[in-house]
Amino acid sequence: MAQYGFYFDNTRCTGCRTCVMACKDYKDLPQNLTFRKVYDYEGGTWAAQDNGSYTTDCFSYHVSVACNHCQVPACLAACPQSAISKDAETGIVSIDEELCTGEASCVDACPYGAPLLDEERRKAIKCNLCAERIAEGASPVCVEACPLRALNFGEVEELRATYGTDAAIAPLPSADETYPSLVIKPCPAAKQPGDTAGKVANEKEILEVAAFVR
Numbered sequence: 409m410a411q412y413g414f415y416f417d418n419t420r421c422t423g424c425r426t427c428v429m430a431c432k433d434y435k436d437l438p439q440n441l442t443f444r445k446v447y448d449y450e451g452g453t454w455a456a457q458d459n460g461s462y463t464t465d466c467f468s469y470h471v472s473v474a475c476n477h478c479q480v481p482a483c484l485a486a487c488p489q490s491a492i493s494k495d496a497e498t499g500i501v502s503i504d505e506e507l508c509t510g511e512a513s514c515v516d517a518c519p520y521g522a523p524l525l526d527e528e529r530r531k532a533i534k535c536n537l538c539a540e541r542i543a544e545g546a547s548p549v550c551v552e553a554c555p556l557r558a559l560n561f562g563e564v565e566e567l568r569a570t571y572g573t574d575a576a577i578a579p580l581p582s583a584d585e586t587y588p589s590l591v592i593k594p595c596p597a598a599k600q601p602g603d604t605a606g607k608v609a610n611e612k613e614i615l616e617v618a619a620f621v622r
């Protein structure tokens with residue numbers, strides 16, 4: 409079985425949100441729902457030195473993330489309707505809207521906040537890695553849209569062979585939770601999962617999706 413996943417180059421991302429908006433447009437999502445999110449992660453301080461100068465350890469970087477089509481999908485395990493499946497050929501995790509009853513156990517279970525509840529239709533929805541585009545030989549729309557070429561996709565073992573095996577930086581959770589099909593090239597300032605030196609500066613943007621405020 410192939411396992412497809414995303415690559416994210418943290419050294420290139422400028423936090424422009426083109427990936428977020430391209431996906432939102434392509435998937436025709438409701439106003440307050442986005443399958444892809446961009447975290448602005450910031451921290452550090454300035455310190456006065458005895459000689460009158462200042463030093464700083466301030467840092468700031470962006471993390472673009474969507475569903476990671478995990479090896480051990482917490483969403484799938486949590487769904488009481490068996491509405492979530494992992495494709496045997498591609499490893500893509502998707503939600504069958506016919507089976508979904510909208511009680512959103514997957515929304516609560518996913519450590520990446522990937523599934524969202526479409527309140528109007530009472531259906532959980534999420535990124536399917538643009539499976540329909542991949543089947544036609546095209547890239548996921550976020551990958552195609554990124555002006556910095558910070559996103560890529562492919563068979564995760566090939567991505568790892570090309571880019572390395574990092575799969576988690578703050579504020580993302582440890583990769584040990586769900587074994588995401590994700591490869592990250594960390595920027596020099598990137599912190600480890602669980603880091604307490606920084607904070608998500610755009611928490612309101614991240615949290616004010618319907619999934620978290622229902």
Ligand code: SF4
Pocket residue numbers: 420421422423424425426427428446470472553554555556557558559
């Ligand atoms: S489009 Fe590219 S550079 Fe812009 S936020 Fe998304 S991943 Fe980062």
Ligand code: SF4
Pocket residue numbers: 474475476477478480481482483484501517518519520521522523534586
């Ligand atoms: S990122 Fe979340 S929704 Fe996607 S497969 Fe993993 S646990 Fe499921």
